[in-house]
Amino acid sequence: MGAQQLIPALGEDFVLxxxxxGSAGGLHKRWKPFESVLAAVLFExxxxxxxxxxxxxxxxxxxxxxxxxxxxxxxxxxxxxANMSSFLEPDADVFRRYRKKGADAHVVAxxxxxxxxxxxxxxxxxxxxxxxxxxxxxxxxxxxxxAEQSLASVLVAEIEVSFLRRYVGQPVFAxxxxxxxxxxxxxxxxxxxxxxxxxxxxxxxxxxxxxxQRSGRVAYGDAIFMRSPDAILxxxxxxxxxxxxxxxxxxxxxxxxxxxxxxxxxxxxxMASERHEAVRKALGGMKRILPPLSSLLPRG
Numbered sequence: 001m002g003a004q005q006l007i008p009a010l011g012e013d014f015v016l017x018x019x020x021x022g023s024a025g026g027l028h029k030r031w032k033p034f035e036s037v038l039a040a041v042l043f044e045x046x047x048x049x050x051x052x053x054x055x056x057x058x059x060x061x062x063x064x065x066x067x068x069x070x071x072x073x074x075x076x077x078x079x080x081x082a083n084m085s086s087f088l089e090p091d092a093d094v095f096r097r098y099r100k101k102g103a104d105a106h107v108v109a110x111x112x113x114x115x116x117x118x119x120x121x122x123x124x125x126x127x128x129x130x131x132x133x134x135x136x137x138x139x140x141x142x143x144x145x146x147a148e149q150s151l152a153s154v155l156v157a158e159i160e161v162s163f164l165r166r167y168v169g170q171p172v173f174a175x176x177x178x179x180x181x182x183x184x185x186x187x188x189x190x191x192x193x194x195x196x197x198x199x200x201x202x203x204x205x206x207x208x209x210x211x212x213q214r215s216g217r218v219a220y221g222d223a224i225f226m227r228s229p230d231a232i233l234x235x236x237x238x239x240x241x242x243x244x245x246x247x248x249x250x251x252x253x254x255x256x257x258x259x260x261x262x263x264x265x266x267x268x269x270x271m272a273s274e275r276h277e278a279v280r281k282a283l284g285g286m287k288r289i290l291p292p293l294s295s296l297l298p299r300g
């Protein structure tokens with residue numbers, strides 16, 4: 001018994017809206033088991049063209065635009081390694097300290113790119129994100145600042161964070177965590193941690209002593225934030241328990257089955273008893289397949 005049994009228990013009216021900012025390649029495979037109940041909203045300026053696709057359960061809408069804290073135009077710094085390109089200028093002094101990173105982060109061109117605010121587009125098109133993922137190579141906080149209103153409906157957020165200032169003026173992890181904390185979110189996971197190895201004339205890349213340790217320094221990764229359980233339950237009191245079910249599904253996608261089950265326990269009296277019992281039974285039957293679901297979460 002797996003997601004195939006859980007989805008019918010959620011009800012035909014259940015929709016989880018996932019907004020992915022910086023969605024090159026589409027939604028992560030962690031969402032595959034739940035794709036039939038997802039309303040996917042993707043933002044990827046490299047797609048080109050105009051907005052396409054539909055909004056709604058089982059649908060995907062793509063916006064070929066960049067997001068920030070204000071509408072207008074910004075410079076895109078295109079780097080030698082394309083996936084390091086950013087709206088913030090790479091800090092050459094920082095990157096050259098690490099093996100290969102100086103060359104990879106070398107700016108080969110710049111171009112003007114139009115930028116919109118998520119709040120503006122969301123209001124115009126009636127988008128209410130339940131899950132927000134932002135991966136924009138250093139400009140994540142600018143995206144979040146342009147999404148203050150949209151964050152009001154967000155239950156789980158995945159934000160790429162940096163532990164050193166790789167781009168000029170880039171906020172680091174502590175600043176983003178504090179910003180999210182101030183808006184009612186709690187950090188529940190750090191994953192996909194990536195390390196930079198220090199450049200040196202000896203060419204040493206791996207540990208010489210202390211083989212149990214890893215060389216390099218932690219550079220960046222993805223932070224998973226969850227709205228506080230009390231806030232989710234408060235919202236669930238006004239929506240018939242939908243916020244509990246949405247947060248539960250999002251947590252399952254991120255491998256947090258224990259949090260999902262605890263939230264379902266706490267929300268028992270906030271939804272129809274028949275629905276709660278059906279979801280509880282389906283979730284209990286997923287025990288055998290939860291490890292594979294968890295394996296969808298990349299490890300650093």
